Amino acid sequence: MPSAMREGGRLVVVGGDAAGMSAASRARRLRPDVDVVVLEQGRDVSYAACSLPYYIADLVTERDQLVRYDADFFRRERHIDVRLGTRAVELEARRRTVTCEIEGTPDGEVLEFDALVIATGARAVRPPLPGVELDGVFTLRTLADGERIKRFLGSGQVRSATVVGGGYIGLEMAEALAARDIGVTVVELLPTVLFTYDPDMSSIVEAELLANGVVLHKERKVGGFEPGDDPGRVGYVLSGGQRVAADLVIMATGVRPATDLAESAGIELGPTRAIRTDARQVTSEPSVLAAGDCCEATHIVTRRPVWIPLGTTANKQGKIAGENAVGGNVQFGGIAGTNVAKVFDLEVAQTGLTAVGAKAEGHAAESARIRASTRAHGYPGGQEITVKLVFEKDGGRLLGGQIIGRERVAKRIDTIATALHAGMTVADLAQVDMSYAPPFAPVWDPILIAAGQAVKKLAG
Amino acid sequence: MPSAMREGGRLVVVGGDAAGMSAASRARRLRPDVDVVVLEQGRDVSYAACSLPYYIADLVTERDQLVRYDADFFRRERHIDVRLGTRAVELEARRRTVTCEIEGTPDGEVLEFDALVIATGARAVRPPLPGVELDGVFTLRTLADGERIKRFLGSGQVRSATVVGGGYIGLEMAEALAARDIGVTVVELLPTVLFTYDPDMSSIVEAELLANGVVLHKERKVGGFEPGDDPGRVGYVLSGGQRVAADLVIMATGVRPATDLAESAGIELGPTRAIRTDARQVTSEPSVLAAGDCCEATHIVTRRPVWIPLGTTANKQGKIAGENAVGGNVQFGGIAGTNVAKVFDLEVAQTGLTAVGAKAEGHAAESARIRASTRAHGYPGGQEITVKLVFEKDGGRLLGGQIIGRERVAKRIDTIATALHAGMTVADLAQVDMSYAPPFAPVWDPILIAAGQAVKKLAG
Numbered sequence: 001m002p003s004a005m006r007e008g009g010r011l012v013v014v015g016g017d018a019a020g021m022s023a024a025s026r027a028r029r030l031r032p033d034v035d036v037v038v039l040e041q042g043r044d045v046s047y048a049a050c051s052l053p054y055y056i057a058d059l060v061t062e063r064d065q066l067v068r069y070d071a072d073f074f075r076r077e078r079h080i081d082v083r084l085g086t087r088a089v090e091l092e093a094r095r096r097t098v099t100c101e102i103e104g105t106p107d108g109e110v111l112e113f114d115a116l117v118i119a120t121g122a123r124a125v126r127p128p129l130p131g132v133e134l135d136g137v138f139t140l141r142t143l144a145d146g147e148r149i150k151r152f153l154g155s156g157q158v159r160s161a162t163v164v165g166g167g168y169i170g171l172e173m174a175e176a177l178a179a180r181d182i183g184v185t186v187v188e189l190l191p192t193v194l195f196t197y198d199p200d201m202s203s204i205v206e207a208e209l210l211a212n213g214v215v216l217h218k219e220r221k222v223g224g225f226e227p228g229d230d231p232g233r234v235g236y237v238l239s240g241g242q243r244v245a246a247d248l249v250i251m252a253t254g255v256r257p258a259t260d261l262a263e264s265a266g267i268e269l270g271p272t273r274a275i276r277t278d279a280r281q282v283t284s285e286p287s288v289l290a291a292g293d294c295c296e297a298t299h300i301v302t303r304r305p306v307w308i309p310l311g312t313t314a315n316k317q318g319k320i321a322g323e324n325a326v327g328g329n330v331q332f333g334g335i336a337g338t339n340v341a342k343v344f345d346l347e348v349a350q351t352g353l354t355a356v357g358a359k360a361e362g363h364a365a366e367s368a369r370i371r372a373s374t375r376a377h378g379y380p381g382g383q384e385i386t387v388k389l390v391f392e393k394d395g396g397r398l399l400g401g402q403i404i405g406r407e408r409v410a411k412r413i414d415t416i417a418t419a420l421h422a423g424m425t426v427a428d429l430a431q432v433d434m435s436y437a438p439p440f441a442p443v444w445d446p447i448l449i450a451a452g453q454a455v456k457k458l459a460g
Numbered sequence: 461m462p463s464a465m466r467e468g469g470r471l472v473v474v475g476g477d478a479a480g481m482s483a484a485s486r487a488r489r490l491r492p493d494v495d496v497v498v499l500e501q502g503r504d505v506s507y508a509a510c511s512l513p514y515y516i517a518d519l520v521t522e523r524d525q526l527v528r529y530d531a532d533f534f535r536r537e538r539h540i541d542v543r544l545g546t547r548a549v550e551l552e553a554r555r556r557t558v559t560c561e562i563e564g565t566p567d568g569e570v571l572e573f574d575a576l577v578i579a580t581g582a583r584a585v586r587p588p589l590p591g592v593e594l595d596g597v598f599t600l601r602t603l604a605d606g607e608r609i610k611r612f613l614g615s616g617q618v619r620s621a622t623v624v625g626g627g628y629i630g631l632e633m634a635e636a637l638a639a640r641d642i643g644v645t646v647v648e649l650l651p652t653v654l655f656t657y658d659p660d661m662s663s664i665v666e667a668e669l670l671a672n673g674v675v676l677h678k679e680r681k682v683g684g685f686e687p688g689d690d691p692g693r694v695g696y697v698l699s700g701g702q703r704v705a706a707d708l709v710i711m712a713t714g715v716r717p718a719t720d721l722a723e724s725a726g727i728e729l730g731p732t733r734a735i736r737t738d739a740r741q742v743t744s745e746p747s748v749l750a751a752g753d754c755c756e757a758t759h760i761v762t763r764r765p766v767w768i769p770l771g772t773t774a775n776k777q778g779k780i781a782g783e784n785a786v787g788g789n790v791q792f793g794g795i796a797g798t799n800v801a802k803v804f805d806l807e808v809a810q811t812g813l814t815a816v817g818a819k820a821e822g823h824a825a826e827s828a829r830i831r832a833s834t835r836a837h838g839y840p841g842g843q844e845i846t847v848k849l850v851f852e853k854d855g856g857r858l859l860g861g862q863i864i865g866r867e868r869v870a871k872r873i874d875t876i877a878t879a880l881h882a883g884m885t886v887a888d889l890a891q892v893d894m895s896y897a898p899p900f901a902p903v904w905d906p907i908l909i910a911a912g913q914a915v916k917k918l919a920g
Contacts, residue, residue, distance in 0.1 A: 048837065054899075300893070312893065315903055316891075333891035349895055378508055378511055378514075380520070410900035414875040414894045418875050431776075431793035432796075432881050433796040434877060435877070437801055439514075440800055443478070445871075
């Protein structure tokens with residue numbers, strides 16, 4: 001563990017997004033005496049990356065709505081020395097120095113620190129396909145990416161778009177583009193979209209895509225991009241053998257942890273190739289902590305390290321890293337991989353392990369899947385909701401859940417996440433006293449119905 | 461415990477609503493050989509009592525929508541001998557006989573049984589106030605009550621109504637009547653409406669009532685009712701010293717467990733004056749079980765018997781009573797008192813103990829209350845949500861929660877209910893990996909924010 005931060009010491013945070021600013025803010029709150037410096041290579045801090053599809057859809061209209069607190073706010077209100085356009089390029093953990101490059105200046109700067117938090121995040125994968133350099137081929141990761149796409153769309157010449165990759169960012173972008181009356185094709189390498197879900201659940205999402213006019217190419221490899229009439233600008237995507245017209249391409253082919261700085265310092269990566277930390281967010285170097293999308297977390301079901309980059313985790317890990325960096329001693333309890341996405345009118349949520357994932361982890365897993373209504377029989381407006389629970393055949397320990405429906409999904413998954421944190425069995429879950437009123441749920445909540453089915457499968 | 465049901469034995473269930481029909485159905489499913497008889501004094505079984513306010517509001521238009529499965533369905537599909545218009549008047553538990561009166565016939569009938577489930581429910585309290593017998597003064601408990609009110613409203617002569625009692629049924633009725641453009645006054649004896657909530661939460665509901673044009677009389681005792689122009693029909697309510705015009709009065713002054721039959725058999729009541737049972741729903745007489753609003757349940761926080769009549773509990777207890785009545789051995793895990801109601805545009809939910817209730821139970825309780833948005837900053841449509849957590853000062857064990865807001869409240873309370881069942885502390889809850897996406901929640905879910913506040917209060 002890092003030694004307690006000395007009076008008037010310095011904390012350097014590398015990366016000014018969710019994890020970094022959470023760490024800096026937490027440290028500042030606990031230790032007004034400490035010099036807190038944030039090195040951010042871009043020109044923004046703490047922006048709402050998850051809202052970028054809605055910004056592109058013009059549902060969120062102003063850039064300012066994505067940046068709740070800007071660098072000046074952190075400087076002025078929290079006395080955090082935020083340095084934009086400043087890239088940390090070399091870390092010497094034992095000597096406690098970090099070397100930065102400052103945009104627009106030829107000279108670097110060497111900063112000494114007492115503790116350092118790596119919060120470098122993740123970066124979008126941009127496969128080196130033929131034509132990937134054409135105008136109109138984008139990745140979406142940073143606010144700058146979002147602005148570029150929005151500007152490109154503003155040109156008004158985009159009638160068709162291809163999204164490469166059917167993960168949740170790809171599908172959120174498909175929805176965003178469709179909302180702008182652009183014809184959308186999604187090309188997915190695998191046999192299903194949303195590969196972190198079981199196929200019997202992701203198929204519901206595929207039906208929703210089709211119902212909303214999205215063209216879906218599955219098990220298709222993108223071979224490259226070709227210009228149309230304008231030689232510098234994308235006009236076609238090669239999807240499998242097919243040439244698909246596309247005035248815009250979003251490469252939603254995944255992200256990788258940004259570990260260059262950590263690796264430059266000889267800091268250990270874990271089995272996922274993200275930075276390994278202990279529960280206190282301390283890396284293999286005692287003076288260096290890590291938080292957010294650049295590092296691993298412990299999965300509460302498997303107790304193994306996983307890399308599931310999500311904003312919720314980044315915020316929590318950042319807060320813990322910030323506290324421990326200045327002498328605190330708090331632990332992160334781990335993650336269940338809980339996530340939710342809106343795909344057109346569907347809410348799509350999961351937590352814990354899928355049936356496929358549980359088997360891959362060596363569990364003798366069983367699952368129960370039910371369909372029910374979101375409201376009481378007779379009350380208008382009820383929608384179908386599908387709940388799937390995954391559990392151990394022997395003993396019934398809950399391993400995970402997936403829910404898809406048109407309302408009241410997102411926060412229902414939290415019930416299952418809470419049950420996972422508590423180590424409940426499906427029989428325990430079936431006993432939970434859940435809320436009922438005709439406008440909000442049937443008297444047997446869909447989760448209770450699924451848990452009841454699961455219990456039956458145990459007995460059987 | 462009751463002895464295993466003999467081959468071809470008889471189960472008699474008294475009461476054909478949620479608990480009774482759940483018990484009968486469960487028993488039938490497990491034991492096709494057993495003669496399952498349901499005695500129901502009314503003319504309906506298994507109707508959606510909680511939907512009655514929406515039926516009166518004309519949101520649910522047809523009576524049939526309230527009766528998902530009628531007596532014929534149970535007779536035909538489940539081979540359950542449902543006897544309508546049949547009232548059990550005397551129970552001899554040791555002799556295993558029950559005496560019934562059958563509507564329209566002078567003679568009673570004596571039925572023998574091997575096991576009997578009492579599911580007599582609760583009945584509305586109708587205080588013997590002067591004028592309570594006038595036309596237009598109603599209680600709302602049964603489907604017949606709902607039909608009477610709807611018919612009365614159909615006369616078209618109702619311009620003003622008074623609801624006596626500001627519990628959740630009273631407030632649901634206030635909303636239902638306002639939806640029919642009737643001016644509504646709510647008269648409440650206590651200083652706040654929704655007395656099962658803490659006053660700092662129920663005050664939010666009071667503001668909503670006023671914003672929707674409801675006149676609220678608090679700390680007012682209703683002295684009686686007086687006719688208007690028509691001498692047989694209610695025209696005024698005496699609220700405190702005031703004479704309030706009312707063409708319709710709903711007496712929502714609470715319910716009491718229907719225990720006459722149990723008492724006739726010398727079956728023990730508990731401290732709440734509802735029927736006492738063990739976790740297997742067996743009463744003080746081994747051949748007699750009880751389920752639903754007529755009996756107590758164990759509160760999972762206090763481990764003490766409570767009487768909180770709700771449909772969710774009735775369904776669960778009924779199922780357990782039905783299984784055990786035919787030789788099963790399953791236990792009811794108890795209740796958290798989780799409930800939710802819609803009051804105009806608010807969702808109002810609670811689980812476990814309030815701050816007031818926790819102190820009354822002898823806990824050294826602390827609470828944390830926060831306001832947050834239901835969606836990410838910048839995403840349109842976010843609404844304010846208020847979350848209050850109640851917990852033990854020493855150690856932080858979670859004792860209860862209350863949530864009020866305009867969206868995504870009802871199923872958020874289930875997260876807290878699950879945490880209560882698991883015996884979590886507020887620190888445990890603060891670690892739960894909850895879902896986030898801009899349309900559905902801020903990155904720190906309001907429950908996590910509240911849990912974080914609670915943890916701070918512990919440390920401080």
